Structures are given as C-alpha cells and as structure tokens.
Amino acid sequence: MTNKIYEGPKAALDGLLFDGMTIMSGGFGLSGNPESLIPEIRDSGVKNLTVISNNAGADGFGLWMLLQSRQIKKMIASYVGENKLFEQQYLAGELELELNPQGTLAERIRAGGAGIPAFYTKTGVGTVVAEGKPVEEFEGQLYVRETWLRADVAIVKAWKADTAGNLVYRKTARNFNPNMATAGKVTVAEVEEIVPVGSLDPEAIHTPGIYVDRVIKSTINEKRIEKLTERKREAA
Amino acid sequence: MTNKIYEGPKAALDGLLFDGMTIMSGGFGLSGNPESLIPEIRDSGVKNLTVISNNAGADGFGLWMLLQSRQIKKMIASYVGENKLFEQQYLAGELELELNPQGTLAERIRAGGAGIPAFYTKTGVGTVVAEGKPVEEFEGQLYVRETWLRADVAIVKAWKADTAGNLVYRKTARNFNPNMATAGKVTVAEVEEIVPVGSLDPEAIHTPGIYVDRVIKSTINEKRIEKLTERKREAA
C-alpha cells in the first residue's frame, strides 16, 4: 500500500499548494478545525486563496490567521460573525464573500464528493440566495438549484486515523469534516492519534480511507472553547 | 417519550397499509431483508402496491412472496435477475417495472429523505435511462436529472435498535436500509435485538432515532445465503 502517513504538516502539504487555489477547511466554529495544517498554509505564503469553510475562525485562531496574512481572496461560508477582522476586510472591499445557507453549503460539498453537479433545495427560495439561480416547481413547491463545491485540497481534522486512512471523528467535532474529506482532489487529514489497521471498528468508520490521501498527527491541538457554558453541581 | 417498540409485525404495521400505496423495502439480494414484516404485508392482503427495493427477492423468499400473491403492481428496482416468477409476470404484462441504475436508485432514495426533489448524475447519460429526462451540461460533461423517491411506509432490517429508535446495521446487511429509513413517511424497523438507550455508541449510530417510528424484534430471521462461496483451510 502506498504510505499515507506523513511526518508533519509541512510534508503533508508539500507540492499541493499554489496561488489561486481552492481549499476546503473542516470545522464548526473552533470545533474540529485542522489546527496544525492552517498555520502551515500561512507559512507557505500561498496567495489568492478561495477558502470554503462554515466559518472564518475567531480572533487569532483558525482561518483568522489566513485573513490576517491576507492570503484569502474569497470565502465561501455560512456564518462569519464574531470575527472583526473579517468584517473589516469585507467592508473595505478587500475580501470576497459568498454566503451560503449552512445546509446548502454542506450539501454542495457532499454533492462535490458524490459526483452530483447540481441539486434542488427549498432552502433560500424567495431570498437573495436564490437570485440568479434557476427556480423550479416540483410537486407544487418551489425549489432553487444549487451546484456542487469541490476543492483542490481539503484539510480536515479527525480524532483517529488508521494507516489505511480510515478516519473517525469525535463528538460534534465531526461537523463538515467527513463531507469535505470527500470533495478534495487531495485530502489531508490531521488526527489526534494514528492507530494500526484493524484498531477501528469497520462498522463505525466515518470516512473510509479511499477519501484520505495524506495523514499526520496534529502538532497543534488547542481546541479553544468559544462559549464556555457550565452548571453548578447540586450540593450533595 | 412516545413508545416506539411494538409487540410484533402485525402491531407494527397496524393502520399503515392501504391499497395503491408505495412501500420501500431494504436489503440487497437476500441480505438485510425485513423478513418478518414482508409476510405480514402479504397476510394483510393489501393490493396494487408500488414496491421500491433493489431486488425482488428470490424463489420463495423476501419480496417474492408479494409477487406470488400478486399484491405488487409496480416494482422500482435495479436488478431482478435470478427471479423466474418476476420474469414470468413481467413478460406476461402483469407487472410494471421501472429499472434504475443501482446508484441512482440509492441516491433517489437518499434525496427523498433529504428534501431534494431532483439532482443531476452522469449515470445513464446516453442510455435508455436518460430517455424523457432533462439532460444538461455542467463543466463540459452531460448529466441527466433524476428525481427523489419517497414512500408511504419504509420497512427496514437492522441489527440492533435502542428504545429511542436508534439503529445499527450489521456488515453488508446495511446496504439500502439506512437510506430507506429516511425516506418513508412512516418507517418500521425490525431488528435482531432491542437494547436500552445508552447501549449503542453515539458516535456509531447508523440511523438516528428521528427516522424510526416503530420497532419490532424480528420474528423471522432466516438470512438465507444465495451463493455460498468458501475456501478450504490449508492443512496445518
């Protein structure tokens, strides 16, 4: 088997990056972000990126780094709130933004991986999202046509990988990661632990190894919490 | 919580069956068939069924029963070979048949569950499958538009269910079952074992309970093998 395990972020991205490319980056908020690969993209100096990700990081963290370094030309996302830097650059006209409903974004990515160039959804009918897109009636309801999204490289964060590239995610850090893993021409996964084949339950693989080209162990795994909400333990 | 566990096949289908209805039935060949629910549909005497299933059973087994009893008006399937009864009824004009490529069938069912009335696929372009359907070019390639499939009732076979209706399937008996579970107005699952909530790994649920309305323990669980292929153990 061709070896999928790479020694670190630099090796895992070697030869994959070029100016003007499209990158998908997993995560929801700061949960399930490829924290080790993003700084490596920053350090590579690659420019004019189109980045597809649900969010754009938060102050100092995640894709925020690539905004700060002005490597991103265009974001395709569903929510970029809680990110002052984004707002600044966008309002100054330095950044293109294509906002997608979150479910449409997820489905477009799934479609990209599944060989489906377009599909119809009720989401966004009668809103700016549907402007300029074909709208058609099926069974008495209106639906808007959306197209697939694919990327030159998808970077994802998983919990564990085996040496065949099979991935499992942890809790809600799964989010967009499995869908993006299917939609990159090349998919690079960073994981908390690399295990031998046979260690993962074949009934519970979230991303089959066929979708994963390169795997590294995370070198940064900070997992910042955006909104810590807790409750007090009742007195015994 | 409304109780999803029913005492047997008859109770689980009570009130759901009517003449002319559409039923989805999971399984690939004789693997992962809802073996207890199919005979109950036969015994109910419901007529003029449209049945959506990858295959149509095999001699004496699975959906073959509903062919024999002439309760099926139309089959939507991908492969009905190895079924003489089907061929007879079809060639005699007693049965309508809509053949779908297997992947198109699976995706149409997924689309039915996912609120996607239509999607484009390369599969079948230039063949009879594309006749009468819109064909359109995306990025220099031709794709045909296919529509969703939904059912009045979906019957599926899983390995285990918990009392919240979460399902896990076993090995390749999974096949169409999880997709069909999402596409029935009502979904009835038969399982080999019913376990308390908390017994199944939340990271490895194949069908979340939201899709499952009624659950029974299988009363028939024969699992006939169609093509037994084995190898000899090397002498020690």
Next chain:
Amino acid sequence: MAWTREEVAARAAKELKDGFYVNLGIGIPTLVANYIPEGVDVTLQSENGLLGIGPFPYEGEADPDLINAGKQTITILPSSSFFSSADSFAMIRGGHIDLTILGAMEVAANGDIANWTIPGKMVKGMGGAMDLVAGVKKVIVVMDHANKHGESKVLERCSLPLTGAGVVDLIITDLCVMACDKANGGGLTLIELAPDVTLDEVKAKTAAPFTVAPALAEAA
C-alpha cells in the same frame, strides 16, 4: 403586563408535544428548553451534528469537542447520536424535525421572516436559519413585538432581506401570540394576549392587518 423573555420562552414551550424533535435557535429560543412541560419528552437537535442535546456540563467538565450550534459547551443524553453537517441538514431539509423556534428582526403577515442581515450594517451570515425555516414542519418565531425604536416588528411585508418566504406558523411576542395561515398565502390571527395587554394595544403596536380569534373577540 407584557411577557418577560422568560415568559415568552415558557409560552413557546407550550407548543412542544411529546415525542417532538425540535431545533431551538440562539437567544430566547434556547431558554425554551428550561420550560419543557412535565410529561413531555422532546429531543433537541443541534444542526452542527447532534440529536439529543443534554444540559450544560458541570463545572470543569466541558468538552471542546461537544458544542451546540451556538458554540456553547453542552452534554449528551443516553439516546444521543452524532452525525455530519450534510446528514444533519438532510434531517432538517427533509422535513424530519417537528418544530423550530427562532428569533427574528421582522415577520410579515404573509409568513415571511427576516432574521439574518441588515444591509450595509451587519456581515454575519445566515448560518442554518434559512435551512430551518424552509425545512422544519412548524416554524415558531419568538421576539419582542417592537424594536428598540418602538416600531412594530410584525409587518405587512418585511423590509429586510428575507430568511424565508411564507414559512412562519406562529409568532410569540412579549405582547401576544399570533398564528399565520402560511398554507393559504398568509394572514395573521391574534389568538392570545399577554396578561393585561389589550386588543387595542396590540392593534396600535402592530404594523400588519390581523383578525382576532373568536374567543378573544368575545372576551374583549
């Protein structure tokens, strides 16, 4: 006396039925979880990939890999399951969620809702709101009846960019509850008043036509 935020949440909670699968938006909608009626078992969905949201974690037990769509740390329940974003929105878009409760900036008599952007002022994004209003079986809006300038947020037509067109079923404000007949192109009916709020007050503060439910009309 107008309803407080908590009372609005409690009123919304009365719309929950046993066995419902529910998605709650951020803000007042999240508070609804605190008022689920006795004997009513609902399962909360979080669109980032969880069915079965549990309570907030005990102090010191928060897990950064376990958050809701508002990015708050949460816990799970014995019946919970995790899934991907595409699977989560297949669930939403496919009509499998019974009820969603969302905030809004404007709601119109025809069932339109605007809750995601103010052109030129706010660049955030719609997140999952457009999917929820389009896909969920029943859509309830909870909000203040008027904005901070005292202007009605219940309008004949929305002025802000829409989140969804003809999607709202029920509006619960600090003043009253109004039903929207979205299946028939819209039309509001006042069905309930907050204590001591009068029909005249609602009429004065609502910039949309509405009818009054017979029971309320008699009482007035």
Next chain:
Amino acid sequence: MAWTREEVAARAAKELKDGFYVNLGIGIPTLVANYIPEGVDVTLQSENGLLGIGPFPYEGEADPDLINAGKQTITILPSSSFFSSADSFAMIRGGHIDLTILGAMEVAANGDIANWTIPGKMVKGMGGAMDLVAGVKKVIVVMDHANKHGESKVLERCSLPLTGAGVVDLIITDLCVMACDKANGGGLTLIELAPDVTLDEVKAKTAAPFTVAPALAEAA
C-alpha cells in the same frame, strides 16, 4: 493461441497499480483478484457497501450478512469499512474508484458498452453497472472477442441498449488488448496480441476499425 479466461484475468490484473481502489464485476472480472501482482496492494470495493473485500470464508465460517455485489459470501480485512448503498455509490459516482473491470456483450469503437439487457429476451436490470462505467476513473472490459455465434463483440456501434456511452478505456479479449481513446470521441488501437494470435486474425474477427500500435505493427 487465444488466452483462456484465467489468462484474460491475469492480463487484466497487470493494469492494477499499487494503492488503487478497484471494483470488479461478476464473472471473469472476479478472477482478476487471484492475479494481483506481487508488491501491488489494491483495495477492492463492493458496491453493496464494503471497501476492502477479503478472501472467501473458510468452510463453515460464511456469514449471511457479509456478501459481495455478486451475492457471494466473503470476508473482510483489517482495513475494511462498511457503508450504505447511497454512500457506496457516492464513492463510485464521485470518481473515487481508480479502476473497474467489467464483462460486456458488446463494446464499440467510440467507447460505448452494452452489458445489461437483450430486449425481449432478458429482464434482469443493470444493477450497478451503469454507475460504475459512468463514475469510475478507468473502465476496462474483459470478454470473449466473439459471441457464441462467432460474431465480433467489438463493433463500430453497439446494437444492444447501452450501459454507458463513451466510457471504455481498455478492452481485453481472448485474442488481444485494445485501447479506446474515449477522451477524444473514441477510436481503437490494438496494443497487444495473445500468443500466436495474428494481426490478420484480429482484423478478420473484429467488426470495428482499429489502428495498430507502432510496436505491434513493426513486429507484424
């Protein structure tokens, strides 16, 4: 001397490259798994929902819940994973499988293939064949060069209903190997002859125009 079924399978196996993900059809294609070259590691996909097909089970160990797309009992490998039919065909349709090897009733010079039906005679269905030829990166056909009536199965145009249009990359028959330039609308090139099979024999038995690869032309 024409190649036997086993030899055709062995020849097809030479097209496998290390790291390939491969889907093998029923019949001769299944035999290809027995001839995977030394040092070449390929992963076999089964469209009913398995990546990583293992060998047949030992006697008495067959599991009815573990079958391939031909409904034969099989085993798994340590690297295997199971998934649903929709996920399986997302993998196929999405272009993630490197190679598929299929049988055929007819193949045409333009890359068309017919392998699923004979109108009025056979009611079986296409199963996953249409998805495989449309979605897999490279499509190889293995078949007898002629049918049982001695008529060429390599044609200028297919006469039977198609499985896919302009999809075939390579044809391996008992007589020879032909490449199809499907990216440019088709056109066959003879690139290899079975031992002792002559160019004239292939010309006589092929009902389609083809060119001869320079290396072969020189040898002739």
